[in-house]
Amino acid sequence: MKSGVMKHLLILALLLMLQIWVFPLVHFWSITPFIYLYALIIWPAQWSVYANLFLAFVAGLILDFSLDTPGMHSMSFTLVSYFRLPLLRWLSTKEDIAEPGEKSMGFLSFWKYAVLLILIHHSTFFLLESFAFFSLPTLLFRIFASSLATLILCFFLERFRR
Amino acid sequence: MHALIQFFLRFGHVLLFVLMEAIGFVLLVQGNDFQHSVVFSSAARVNGQLYEWREQTISYFNLREKNQLLWQQNSDLQQQIARLEASLQAYQIQEQALKPALDFDFIHARVIKNSVSMLSNYFTLDVGSLDGVEKGMGVVAPEGVVGIVKACSPHYSVALSVLNVQSHISCKIKDSDVVASLSWPGGDTHTALLQELPGHLMWQDGDTIVTSGFSSAFPQGIAVGRIIESYKAPGDIFYTAKVALFPRFESLDNVRLMRRKLQDEQNMLEEEAMP
Numbered sequence: 001m002k003s004g005v006m007k008h009l010l011i012l013a014l015l016l017m018l019q020i021w022v023f024p025l026v027h028f029w030s031i032t033p034f035i036y037l038y039a040l041i042i043w044p045a046q047w048s049v050y051a052n053l054f055l056a057f058v059a060g061l062i063l064d065f066s067l068d069t070p071g072m073h074s075m076s077f078t079l080v081s082y083f084r085l086p087l088l089r090w091l092s093t094k095e096d097i098a099e100p101g102e103k104s105m106g107f108l109s110f111w112k113y114a115v116l117l118i119l120i121h122h123s124t125f126f127l128l129e130s131f132a133f134f135s136l137p138t139l140l141f142r143i144f145a146s147s148l149a150t151l152i153l154c155f156f157l158e159r160f161r162r
Numbered sequence: 163m164h165a166l167i168q169f170f171l172r173f174g175h176v177l178l179f180v181l182m183e184a185i186g187f188v189l190l191v192q193g194n195d196f197q198h199s200v201v202f203s204s205a206a207r208v209n210g211q212l213y214e215w216r217e218q219t220i221s222y223f224n225l226r227e228k229n230q231l232l233w234q235q236n237s238d239l240q241q242q243i244a245r246l247e248a249s250l251q252a253y254q255i256q257e258q259a260l261k262p263a264l265d266f267d268f269i270h271a272r273v274i275k276n277s278v279s280m281l282s283n284y285f286t287l288d289v290g291s292l293d294g295v296e297k298g299m300g301v302v303a304p305e306g307v308v309g310i311v312k313a314c315s316p317h318y319s320v321a322l323s324v325l326n327v328q329s330h331i332s333c334k335i336k337d338s339d340v341v342a343s344l345s346w347p348g349g350d351t352h353t354a355l356l357q358e359l360p361g362h363l364m365w366q367d368g369d370t371i372v373t374s375g376f377s378s379a380f381p382q383g384i385a386v387g388r389i390i391e392s393y394k395a396p397g398d399i400f401y402t403a404k405v406a407l408f409p410r411f412e413s414l415d416n417v418r419l420m421r422r423k424l425q426d427e428q429n430m431l432e433e434e435a436m437p
Contacts, residue, residue: 050178057185071189078182079183129280129282133347133348
């Protein structure tokens with residue numbers, strides 16, 4: 001149990017560092033994938049709502065202060081962390097899965113769960129971003145293009161799970 | 163009391179969730195102030211130092227291209243000097259008749275952190291108030307205008323990129339009096355828009371856009387971009403032009419900061435004149 005927590009904190013820290021240090025240097029047109037969402041997607045199902053909220057909020061603040069995105073990461077990340085457990089319960093056909101993944105949940109229900117989380121997160125994030133400048137086509141394009149980019153990266157990371 | 167504890171046990175997570183979202187929202191609506199609070203932003207000491215290390219590591223890439231660019235610019239400048247000297251001799255202007263030739267101070271800086279993928283993009287520079295940087299200074303890359311300083315700490319400063327939906331830069335079409343404001347609609351990092359161009363004045367696709375010199379951030383005539391196409395919405399009296407920006411914002415590196423020398427004097431005078 002203890003090592004499980006350490007493992008997840010380590011994954012989160014690693015993905016946050018990637019997001020802050022490496023991703024701004026790589027440019028896919030002007031699309032932003034949010035790879036750090038993968039850390040949240042695979043958080044264990046037994047974690048309490050409080051643990052989910054707290055970890056997501058702190059991670060969001062770290063991103064906000066490093067990437068100059070006032071409140072955007074903390075709000076959207078906290079939001080998905082809040083809806084993650086109900087979503088998991090709703091979409092999972094099996095009882096008590098330790099850690100969400102293709103193996104434990106089955107291919108289809110895991111990716112349904114992941115896609116929903118990604119869409120909720122990206123919609124919130126880009127909606128908040130459009131406070132500065134609102135244009136519906138830009139907003140929709142950014143939500144879907146970035147969601148797709150994040151999904152592809154998550155799919156890639158999931159291949160490396162043991 | 164028991165009921166209260168029961169309530170918190172039941173709805174505690176809702177309250178925590180709402181509280182966290184509220185904190186996030188406060189940060190969001192403060193928006194611009196967030197940039198000013200350099201303590202928290204990327205201009206803070208620790209963050210700045212980390213970004214500086216990263217910059218030092220990655221600055222070895224594209225050295226060849228950058229060298230090429232500097233050579234190009236150098237030879238252009240040499241040509242320009244030669245031309246200017248020739249015309250100076252030709253005109254034989256007396257020294258006192260010349261206006262102070264260099265009206266602007268320059269500070270050299272390096273971009274240590276940069277973003278182009280958001281709608282509100284900023285970049286961080288490795289110079290701060292101790293180096294003489296002030297809010298409102300213009301930032302220029304070898305190819306052209308890239309942004310305006312928004313906040314500075316003692317050692318670092320953060321600039322609002324041209325690729326920011328809040329950025330407006332006063333520009334004009336080179337060799338004409340057509341002045342318009344350059345803004346960025348998001349998306350493509352290579353094009354911006356020049357809006358409210360008066361319809362009766364003539365220009366052509368391919369015309370160069372330069373700074374107008376009307377704002378204190380930039381002297382007149384610094385390159386910005388080139389018009390690709392212009393169009394007019396039906397019923398509109400103004401034209402909008404698409405401008406291909408000269409700098410490559412994805413790989414900003416060496417830049418100069420500019421400040422008009424007599425700006426303080428002008429500000430003071432203007433303040434005095436205002437009731």
